[in-house]
Amino acid sequence: MSPTFVAPDQVIEALQWRYATKSFDPNRKIPAETWAAIEQSLVLTPSSFGMQPWKFFVVTHDGIRQQLLEHSWKQRQVVDASHLVILAIKKDVDEEEVDRYMHSTAEVRQAPLESLEGFGKVIKGFLANPQMNVNEWAAKQVYIALGQLMAAAALMGVDACPMEGFVPPKYDEVLGLTEKGYASVLVCPLGYRAADDKYATTPKVRYPLSEMVEHID
């Protein structure tokens, strides 16, 4: 059965409505059901070979968010937004991780592990390429998650502020990510815009579609 799809206009209106929220309403929290969907949208993100070389940390602890603020170039979104997500890579993905993924695939698809041998070999070969920087590859996948997150949140009417401007080693330290084998790549506070955020009404700057999309037909 197909889901109920959304009219193209409605999708674009939501993407037009979104902007990098500079000032969040600190009193407005994202309802539980909506938040659960946002977490699901992260987990459902497609990735290279489906490997999901990531983890998402959701920080609601005030004290920890205050500590993170010190490493966020004074961007108060980190403390004022309803929820704060840190998008992290799983570091140094290796053959063992591929095997883990093959086991997970075999289980979900109720397929014999042997039937996945070829697929596992392809991924291992890909990772073993000497030109391959596995952590950069993983970081790129995390950017897909950010893109899906931005769109999903906007469609649900949730504001967000994608951030590269923070100090990843400090975040890793405060959150204890290094010991866990992760490294922070992106940060995204989510919640609802403050009534007085002037950026909400500042026109969005985009090069014209005619310059950014070229048709070869």
Added chain:
Amino acid sequence: MSPTFVAPDQVIEALQWRYATKSFDPNRKIPAETWAAIEQSLVLTPSSFGMQPWKFFVVTHDGIRQQLLEHSWKQRQVVDASHLVILAIKKDVDEEEVDRYMHSTAEVRQAPLESLEGFGKVIKGFLANPQMNVNEWAAKQVYIALGQLMAAAALMGVDACPMEGFVPPKYDEVLGLTEKGYASVLVCPLGYRAADDKYATTPKVRYPLSEMVEHID
């Protein structure tokens, strides 16, 4: 005025419905209005500083798509899908590009160019960092575009297949991207799944949400 938002359940249903489509119905084309919205979703993607270091090439030319197929590890989606998008970085983004962006911002926001001087300097400082690989930075932004594209297409009921598995230098050659100052990073055929694509009903493999999302509260 706020747009009409979508219920969280409905967003998740669409993201669950999507999958990396292996077999497209070659006879079913994406309607013009829907396609226009997909192009808009690309252009509306957020990027680092809003710099949009990218361009999107839409190939509908059959002969060129046949040529690209040869450099796509035999993935027939490249020729069978309704539309084929190549997501490319703008290569070697430099200070001149920052100035161009500042001009565009001043124009859209009807602000004096001088008021953007500080912002421009921050971006130039960022790009001048010796640890900075500007093309890698641009490539990551393109992955955000892919993520937003995946979500937007799914919400509209359009199938897609995100692809890293192609030969970028060959694509660049066939499409003449190098002379234009671009380099292909990702490919995405879009259209409608074939009735017999067995992958449409293969269970989606994702690690459990409880493993992929950690709460710090």
